[in-house]
Amino acid sequence: MGTRALVPAAAMAALVAVSAVMEAAAAATTYTVGAPDGLWDMQTDYAQWVKTRTFHPGDKIMFTYSPELHDVVEVTKAGYDACSSANNISAFRSGNDVVALADVGTRYFLCGLTGHCDSGMKIRIDVVAAAAPGPAAAAAGPSSSSASRAAAASSAGIAAACLLLQHAVVIARLLW
Ligand SMILES: [Cu+2]
Numbered sequence: 001m002g003t004r005a006l007v008p009a010a011a012m013a014a015l016v017a018v019s020a021v022m023e024a025a026a027a028a029t030t031y032t033v034g035a036p037d038g039l040w041d042m043q044t045d046y047a048q049w050v051k052t053r054t055f056h057p058g059d060k061i062m063f064t065y066s067p068e069l070h071d072v073v074e075v076t077k078a079g080y081d082a083c084s085s086a087n088n089i090s091a092f093r094s095g096n097d098v099v100a101l102a103d104v105g106t107r108y109f110l111c112g113l114t115g116h117c118d119s120g121m122k123i124r125i126d127v128v129a130a131a132a133p134g135p136a137a138a139a140a141g142p143s144s145s146s147a148s149r150a151a152a153a154s155s156a157g158i159a160a161a162c163l164l165l166q167h168a169v170v171i172a173r174l175l176w
Pocket residue numbers: 069070071111112113116121
């Protein structure tokens with residue numbers, strides 16, 4: 001195979017990479033709670049886990065666990081602080097529970113089995129607006145802030161795409 005035949009292949013690979021980057025920039029994220037080092041269990045340090053992640057409206061969290069061993073209860077701050085699921089907001093026990101983080105705010109979850117929350121099986125999720133809004137965007141309200149978030153995400157995608165295209169051009173020149 002001559003080097004010339006490699007050029008269209010390199011261009012095609014660059015195009016595939018570009019569309020993958022564009023999709024990743026626009027998509028919301030689903031976080032498996034505790035992963036990759038843990039899951040929804042008695043060992044994972046959830047305060048540590050949330051520290052390295054940022055949750056935005058539109059993201060989802062997934063609790064993965066054995067339903068014989070645990071469950072998931074969404075509670076108020078009072079319930080979270082007291083490890084009480086008495087006045088719960090909602091309860092899940094499928095072992096594969098996906099919770100949508102629709103709005104900016106704080107959500108509290110714990111395991112309702114006796115003693116598990118007290119042993120640390122509780123998690124607090126802060127859902128924050130995505131892009132750092134300028135003064136105008138901040139005044140305009142939530143719908144425009146999600147629009148500016150989408151714009152920021154797509155411009156990040158385009159910047160990454162341009163970088164990939166530049167690399168493809170360099171590779172194509174070398175091969176030619
Ligand atoms: Cu549990």
